[in-house]
Structure formats: structure tokens, C-alpha cells
Amino acid sequence: MTGTGGRKRSLPERFARSLQNHWQLYLLVLPAIIYFFIFNYLPLYGIQIAFKDYKAVKGIAGSPWVGLKHFQQFFKAYYFNRLITNTLLLNILNLLFSFPVPILLAVMLNQVRHQRLKRTIQTTIYVPYFISTIVLAGMLYIFLSPSSGIFNFARQAIGLQPIDYMSQASAFRPIYIISNIWQTAGYSTILYIATLTGIDPSLYEAADIDGASIFQKIRSIDLPTLVPTAMMVFILDCGKLLSSNTNKVLVMQTSGNIPTSDILGVYVYTVGLGQGQFSYTSAIGLFVNVINFVMILLVNTISKKSADIGLF
Amino acid sequence: MESGIGNRNRIRYSASDRVFFLINGIFWTVFMFIIVYPLYLVCIASVSDPSAIVAGKVIWRPVDFSLVGYNAVMKYQEFWSSYLNSFIYTFSSVIISIAVTLTGAYAMSRPRFPGKSAINMYFVITMFFSGGLIPTFLVMKDLGFYNNPLVMVLMGCVSVWNFMVARTYIQTNIPEELYEASALDGATHFQYFFRVVLPLSKTIIAVLAVYYGVAKWNDYFTGLVYLKNRSLYPLQTVLREILATLQVDMTGDFMTTMSDDAANIAEATRIANVSKYCIIVLSTGPVVILYAFMQKYFEKGVMIGSLKG
Helix, strand or coil: CCCCCCCCCCHHHHHHHHHHHHHHHHHHHHHHHHHHHHHHHHHHHHHHHHHECCCCCCHHHHCCECCCHHHHHHHHCCCHHHHHHHHHHHHHHHHHHHCHHHHHHHHHHHCCCCHHHHHHHHHHHHHHHHCCHHHHHHHHHHHCCCCCCHHHHHHHHCCCCCCCHHHCHHHHHHHHHHHHHHHHHHHHHHHHHHHHHCCCHHHHHHHHHCCCCHHHHHHHHHHHHHHHHHHHHHHHHHCCCCCCCHHHHHHHCCCCCHHHHCCHHHHHHHHHHHHCCHHHHHHHHHHHHHHHHHHHHHHHHHHHHHHCCCCC | CHHHHHHHHHCCCCHHHHHHHHHHHHHHHHHHHHHHHHHHHHHHHHCCCHHHHHCCCCCCCCCCCCCHHHHHHHCCHHHHHHHHHHHHHHHHHHHHHHHHHHHHHHHHHCCCCCCHHHHHHHHHHHHHCCCCHHHHHHHHHHCCCCCCHHHHHHCCCCCHHHHHHHHHHHHHHCCHHHHHHHHHCCCCHHHHHHHHHCHHHHHHHHHHHHHHHHHHHHCCHHHHHHCCCHHHCCHHHHHHHHHCCCCCCCCCHHHHHHHCCCCCHHHHHHHHHHHHHHHHHHHHHHHHHHHHHHHHHHHHHHHHHHHHC
16 A cells, blocks of 8 residues: 555655555544553553652652562561462462363363354353452452351361351462352353364364274264463463452452452552552562563463473 | 254263263263252242241251241341442443453454554563552552442453453454455445444353453442442342351441341341342342353353464
8 A cells, every 4th residue: 555656765754654544544543542541551650659658638740669679678578478478379280280170161161062052051051250349349248257158067067167268367368269260261262162162173083083082082083173272372371370369369358368369459559548558568669560471481481491382 | 052962862881981970970960969059048938937947947948938037138238239330330330341352352362453462562562561559559549549430340340361261362363354344345344344343243242241241240340449438339248248257247238238127137148048048049049149150151152262372
């Protein structure tokens, strides 16, 4: 479309011409550009308060610089270890247990031969994904209640004492992970099912002729096909190791489970917004973002070197 | 595809395959039960008698059918005013989301226009770098978004991910020949977008409506952080105080409403307990209904987006 003429045009000239041809496209994409400018790029400008002592009257730009003071304060804080351990443990365990489930579901669903049954299963297992964090937490509080929850009725039925699970520090991680699998595993199969649908049927036919069992077909056709997709998902998940689902932990936190549920995101929320320590918690937020970014680069590089699979 | 299934049906399964099908059958029965039962339990408990629930009798079907909970929720004003707020926020937000995402995605789906890769970079960067909670909060406050209902409409109304899905959809589902034909007829980008692309994008519009709509309806955090005025709260922010807590706050609006119908505090607590089930049904209902209606498009659209995106 551009530069159809034989002579070379100067850069400003070319730019002006391209605007003439494409101004409608620029106009169509402009709202999105403005949106991201206001809600993503302007907040980046606000990060500077991590290196300042933010005072509301002086504003973001006017507050005095203090260098790395807040970072040092955070690294030396006595709860530093607890926050990092809780956050990492919760996310690593969650990744470990949650990650394989959608793959298993997709492979098993692929073997359901009755097409209407398959569709029904698919439609149903997506439903929990559409339930809000608040309602999910609400269901946990209701079902696990020591006085009126179904779990404790089951315990009493077999002669055990009721337990107030939501106040138990040791129960927090299992509850978080299991409820997370319940909510997201079905939905996360979409990606894997799409990959499996793309398998050339002649592969299965060839395997049938060789007399392969279903299990053998899964092992040598389905699973190898899923590896690149799974690696991709894994790399993206590794970029979230320090930024777990703060929204969910925040509403699952009780005075009883704080020893395990106190994670970085919740700490930033309560200390930052609750106590107004804006600069200090901005520094923690920046630290988390940097680590996450490094993690994603690291896993991407490793995966690229070892399996030639990467995001970029 | 058709013939593939036909062929496989004709094959006689070996013993080991039949064992596999048995295991698969058991697997899905158990898994479907785990997915469905909690939702089912909430539904049957919401129409059961409060004392039957506390006694642990409500397990497989409603016991002593009663609408006490729904009656109590009907009178709970803050629930309904925040319900209305959420409807307004979600509806206006989804319209803006779809408009901005689709127009932008169309522009980015054009094979080339100068600066396209730079604009693409501009979008992708936001996936990896964010200001974080506090810097975002302070900047938004400076921009006048604090305690402003507009924040509920605008914040998070465009997601890069949905943007990419929409772009992939347009690229793969609307043949380039259509553009060339329109361009030959002298159509501008605007005309092509509104007369050709938009009518062919029903599937992706449905998918975007579900994604954006559900995310907006389910969000409690934005309301919690950015709104000070309770009368502006969306539903989920109000529900946080009722559902996501160990103790029932005896002084709150919720309990005062519940105790109107009750003879004593114990009775009020039981009504409050059953009301929670009703609140879950009423607040999750719109989302599930939206999903059910859009499900036909949803399956197709999501597959396309995820496969190529």
C-alpha cells in the first residue's frame, strides 16, 4: 500500500502519507491505546514512589527521594521470611497439584466416545470458573463450618470431632489448592482439548492397524502432542509464583490461619491501603514484579535450551 | 472427522480397552459429582427449612420446603441496591469493552500499516509490567477516580488477552478476499468494519461479552479499594462482608434485616444461615444464565482463540 512510487520519500513525508491512507485504522485503535495509557502506563509512572517518601500533600512527583530505603527495610523486616515462604509455598504447591489436572481431564475426555455425553461434561466442568471469588469463599465458609457445614456432619457421622477448618493454619493451603482445582481445572482443559482436536486422525488409524491399546495411543500420541502446550502454560504460571490470587487469599484469611495465609499480596493490601504505608508497599510490589519477570525469563530460557519451546 | 468416528465405532474393543472405558466411566462419574454436588447442595439448601440445614438433614434433596431465606433476602435493601449497581456497571462496561476491543482488534488484524509492530509492542508490554496495586491506586486517585463510579465501569474494561483473541478471530475467520473486494468498491476501513466485519463477528462478540461480563460482575476488589461510599458498592463487595467471614456480625445491616422475621437471636442466626445459600443462588444466577445462553458461541469462539492465540 505504501511507497508505490519509484523515488524514495523522506521519513516525515512517508509518515504523513501513511496517515493519509491509514488514519481510519489509527482512529479505530486509538481508544485501546488511550485505555492502556491511562490504566497501565500512568501507573508505571507511579512506581517512583517506591524510591520516595510519599506524602499526600506533595503528591507523587513532589515527594522527596530516599533511594533504596524501603527495599532495605523490607529485606530486614522480621516477617520478610514468613511472607516469602508463605507466598512461594502456596504457589509452588498450587502449581504442582493444579497443573497436571487439566491435562488428565482433557486426555480422559478425549476418550469419551458418546458425543452428546462429551459435550454435556464439557459444558458442566466449565461452570465453576464463572463463580465469583466471594461466592467460592462463601461456599467454603458454609461447607466447612464447624456447626452447620456438610464436612463436619460427615465427620460426626463417623464419630469424629468437628474441626473449624477455616481457622486452622495447617488446613489453609489444602483448602486453597483443592478449591482452586475445583474452580479452574475444568476450564483450563479448553486449551488442551483444542490441541487434541488438532491431532491428525490418520495417526490413530495407523495405531489401530498396529493393534495399539487406548492406553498406548494416549502415551505415544496424545501426551507428546500436549507437551508444547503444557510447557507454554507452565512458563506463564511460573511468572506468577510471587503474585498469587491475592483476591482469594484476602477473603479466605481468618485470624486463625494467618500463619500460613499471610502472603505478599495480602500484606501489600492491608499495610498499604489499610495503614497508608504507600511507599513501603510500593517497594514490595515492585520487588514482586521484578522477581516474577526474572522467573518467566529464566524458565523460558531453560525450556528453550532443553526442549526448544518458548514464549519468545 | 465423521468417518473417523464411524470407523472407530466399528472396531471391536480389546479387553484392555474395555477396562479403560470402565475406568474412564468411573472417573467421570466421580469428577462430575465433585463438580456438581456443591452447586446442587447450595440450591437445595436455599429452599429448605433453616433448622433442617443446621441439623445436617439437607444432603440429597430439599427438606421441609421453605422460602424463609428468600423472603428475608427480599427485604434486604442493600443487597438489591448493590445488585442494581452491579447490573449498571457490568452492562455499561461490557458495551465499552466490546467496542474498544473489537475496533482495535480489527485495526491490528490488518496485515500491514505503518507503526503496527510498535503498537503491538505497546500492548504486549502491559502483560509483563504493571504498576502494582499501590502506585495504580495513587495515580488513579490523582486522576479523580477515587470514590467515582466511573472507575467501576472503566477499570479492567480492556484486557490484552481478549484483545489478542479477538484479533486472531478476525484474522482467521474473515477472509481477506472480502477486504480486497470491498476495497475495490472503494469502501473505507470504517465502512468495511461496520458493514462486513461486525456482522461476521457474532461469535467473538458473544465470547467477549461472557469474559468481560463475568469478570466485571464477579469483581469485588475494585469496589473494595476504590469506593468509599457504600451506596456505590457493587454486589460482590457487599457480599464479602456477609459470605466471606467466619462470624456473623450481629450489628450489621444483614443481621438487622434477618432478625425482623425471627422470634429470637438463635432463630435470626438460622435465617441468616439459610439466606446465605439464597444469596449465592441469586448472585450467581445471572452469570450462569449468561453462560448458558452464550454457550453455543462460547465453545466455538474460545477454541479458535486459544488454538491460534
